[in-house]
Amino acid sequence: MSLLTISGLGVEFGPRAAPLSAVRDVSLTVDPGEVIGLVGESGSGKSLTSRAIMRMVPSPGRISAGEIYFDGRDVMAMSSKELRSFRAHDVGMIFQDPFSSLNPVFKVGAQITETLRANLGLGRAEARSTAIDMLERVGIPRPEQHFSSYPHELSGGMRQRVMIALATASRPRFLLADEPTTALDVTTQKQILTLLATMRRDFDMAMLLVSHDFGVIAQMCDRVAVMYGGQIVESGPVEAIYRTPQHPYTRALLASVPELDAVDQRSRPTPLEGYPPEIGPVRDECVFVERCPSARPDCRSGRMSLEQVGTRHHSACPFEGRPAEGAQSPVAKERVV
Amino acid sequence: MIAYVVRRLALSVVVVWGLATVTFFMLHLLVPGDPVRRALGPRASEETISNLRHQLGFDRPVLEQYGSFLGGLLHGDLGTSLSLSAPVSQILGDRILPSALLIAYGLVVAFAIGLPLGILSAIRPNGTADHGVRIGTTFVFGMPVFWLGLILALVFGLKLGWFPVSGYRSGVGGTFKTLTLPALTLGLSLVVIVTRTLRSNLINVLKSEYIEAARSRGLSERRIIGKLAMRNAIMPTFTILGALIGYLIGGTVVIEQVYQIPGAGSLLVRSILQRDFQTVLAVTLISGAAVVTVSFLTDVLQAVLDPRVRLEGKS
Numbered sequence: 001m002s003l004l005t006i007s008g009l010g011v012e013f014g015p016r017a018a019p020l021s022a023v024r025d026v027s028l029t030v031d032p033g034e035v036i037g038l039v040g041e042s043g044s045g046k047s048l049t050s051r052a053i054m055r056m057v058p059s060p061g062r063i064s065a066g067e068i069y070f071d072g073r074d075v076m077a078m079s080s081k082e083l084r085s086f087r088a089h090d091v092g093m094i095f096q097d098p099f100s101s102l103n104p105v106f107k108v109g110a111q112i113t114e115t116l117r118a119n120l121g122l123g124r125a126e127a128r129s130t131a132i133d134m135l136e137r138v139g140i141p142r143p144e145q146h147f148s149s150y151p152h153e154l155s156g157g158m159r160q161r162v163m164i165a166l167a168t169a170s171r172p173r174f175l176l177a178d179e180p181t182t183a184l185d186v187t188t189q190k191q192i193l194t195l196l197a198t199m200r201r202d203f204d205m206a207m208l209l210v211s212h213d214f215g216v217i218a219q220m221c222d223r224v225a226v227m228y229g230g231q232i233v234e235s236g237p238v239e240a241i242y243r244t245p246q247h248p249y250t251r252a253l254l255a256s257v258p259e260l261d262a263v264d265q266r267s268r269p270t271p272l273e274g275y276p277p278e279i280g281p282v283r284d285e286c287v288f289v290e291r292c293p294s295a296r297p298d299c300r301s302g303r304m305s306l307e308q309v310g311t312r313h314h315s316a317c318p319f320e321g322r323p324a325e326g327a328q329s330p331v332a333k334e335r336v337v
Numbered sequence: 338m339i340a341y342v343v344r345r346l347a348l349s350v351v352v353v354w355g356l357a358t359v360t361f362f363m364l365h366l367l368v369p370g371d372p373v374r375r376a377l378g379p380r381a382s383e384e385t386i387s388n389l390r391h392q393l394g395f396d397r398p399v400l401e402q403y404g405s406f407l408g409g410l411l412h413g414d415l416g417t418s419l420s421l422s423a424p425v426s427q428i429l430g431d432r433i434l435p436s437a438l439l440i441a442y443g444l445v446v447a448f449a450i451g452l453p454l455g456i457l458s459a460i461r462p463n464g465t466a467d468h469g470v471r472i473g474t475t476f477v478f479g480m481p482v483f484w485l486g487l488i489l490a491l492v493f494g495l496k497l498g499w500f501p502v503s504g505y506r507s508g509v510g511g512t513f514k515t516l517t518l519p520a521l522t523l524g525l526s527l528v529v530i531v532t533r534t535l536r537s538n539l540i541n542v543l544k545s546e547y548i549e550a551a552r553s554r555g556l557s558e559r560r561i562i563g564k565l566a567m568r569n570a571i572m573p574t575f576t577i578l579g580a581l582i583g584y585l586i587g588g589t590v591v592i593e594q595v596y597q598i599p600g601a602g603s604l605l606v607r608s609i610l611q612r613d614f615q616t617v618l619a620v621t622l623i624s625g626a627a628v629v630t631v632s633f634l635t636d637v638l639q640a641v642l643d644p645r646v647r648l649e650g651k652s
Contacts, residue, residue, distance in 0.1 A: 056549065087553055089555070093553040102547055118555075118557070150645075176553075
């Protein structure tokens with residue numbers, strides 16, 4: 001049985017009579033111990049989706065539709081007390097910016113012990129030694145000493161390690177990581193990803209990794225869901241998405257990833273033109289039609305839904321990303337930018 | 338931390354010296370009226386006046402007078418009051434305690450009422466409680482201090498008879514009885530500032546990512562607001578207090594008149610009317626020094642509460 005099941009999730013802003021849809025009809029399952037990637041541009045709804053799992057959609061946004069089940073429990077039906085216990089014990093969350101996700105006026109040790117004492121009911125001394133163990137586990141050098149450090153005394157990478165220690169303090173079975181490495185430099189990024197992978201294995205956690213960076217996703221995940229304009233447009237095993245992308249947006253996203261070892265000019269990344277759609281009323285057409293290099297009149301005939309295109313592989317493009325007659329290939333390298 | 342304190346302390350000394358200088362020259366060069374004539378009365382002969390003026394050194398060049406004034410100040414000598422014929426330090430000594438107690442008591446009232454209301458407003462911005470608090474505190478703030486004082490005296494003093502309406506008695510019980518209404522007057526006029534400052538800071542802090550992160554760890558709202566957010570949000574409120582102390586001292590001048598309290602504020606009013614320059618200078622200096630001291634203390638307190646402040650200007 002899957003650990004997390006989301007079906008038909010919708011997040012809206014604005015008046016209820018004429019809502020602005022930010023996330024719609026998102027369905028996702030995560031098995032125990034599995035790492036799922038959620039990839040897409042800024043504003044594609046991936047962060048909102050991850051927050052909705054903990055019912056932490058920032059006001060004035062609201063979850064307008066859908067069901068969320070965690071380990072058989074109905075998250076949407078939880079009372080505020082049950083919700084707190086769910087957040088305290090079952091899921092952990094890591095944020096993008098370790099500079100702002102730690103409270104600046106409390107020592108890092110105090111922040112961890114606070115959580116341990118509140119959530120696990122540990123005593124003072126016990127919480128302290130557990131916190132030092134956690135700091136050591138996430139790779140903080142001289143943990144006893146850094147227990148008494150303030151967040152501003154630590155580097156970005158160290159802060160993110162502290163954040164990981166905090167999020168995993170009560171050994172959750174599921175970790176939400178929202179762009180955990182975006183604010184870090186490349187070397188630190190790699191260390192943090194390695195740490196996350198180790199922690200995931202040691203604690204046997206499932207993980208939802210939100211990122212705009214396909215490289216990060218490919219390195220970490222078993223399966224991936226590509227989001228665009230508030231919808232999942234393609235999902236499947238990382239390997240399949242990477243090798244045989246079916247949706248034109250996925251292809252464009254992959255084509256825009258720079259390759260470090262690219263020497264010749266022809267493999268330069270191809271940025272996707274135009275801008276992602278803004279939050280607005282639901283329109284009866286494919287979300288990607290405005291920017292799609294292989295758009296055709298049929299794309300405006302109605303909303304597209306995910307259809308199976310392979311083993312656990314789904315795409316929301318009924319034309320399977322095959323360019324229409326005479327249209328330009330979405331991955332054509334010669335495109336003028 | 339020590340370097341920070343020393344730096345702030347040095348700055349405070351400079352500010353007090355600046356205040357002494359500006360006040361001195363304003364009184365000696367700008368304010369009309371002759372203190373000696375005023376002290377001796379309209380029938381004094383020219384000779385008596387010039388004798389006393391010479392005796393007090395008022396006929397010396399202004400810079401020379403300034404020099405001896407600063408010299409006296411360094412030795413703790415605030416001069417002699419012309420109208421009361423006694424050392425200013427002695428007169429002031431008796432007058433400062435009631436004023437200081439009034440201000441301290443007023444601040445306690447302001448925070449005791451303002452902090453809970455600020456938290457209440459910030460929990461649900463623009464909710465019913467927030468609007469209610471806003472209307473109530475603004476209404477009270479809108480009343481002139483003397484008017485508010487008279488209303489409180491009328492209700493709690495005359496109608497209910499709980500507190501005396503004027504005068505001052507020493508001792509713990511006496512002070513409590515006589516200063517409660519004045520302190521309530523002073524405190525209530527400040528509640529709106531404490532409430533609004535705390536409300537806006539708390540709303541901002543509650544939106545921050547570290548609070549979202551704390552919520553994601555399942556911590557209770559009580560813990561989040563009462564401990565994690567308050568520590569961040571209360572600091573600007575303390576800083577405002579440093580700025581408010583000047584306003585408070587100004588407020589005591591009026592309130593001491595309304596409630597007939599023999600404090601520094603009523604002494605100041607009296608001395609100005611008498612052109613008693615020494616006393617005016619002394620009261621101004623003491624209040625200025627109080628403002629500087631309080632803002633120094635709030636800065637130190639801020640450095641204690643927020644470790645990042647200690648690093649300022651160090652890099």
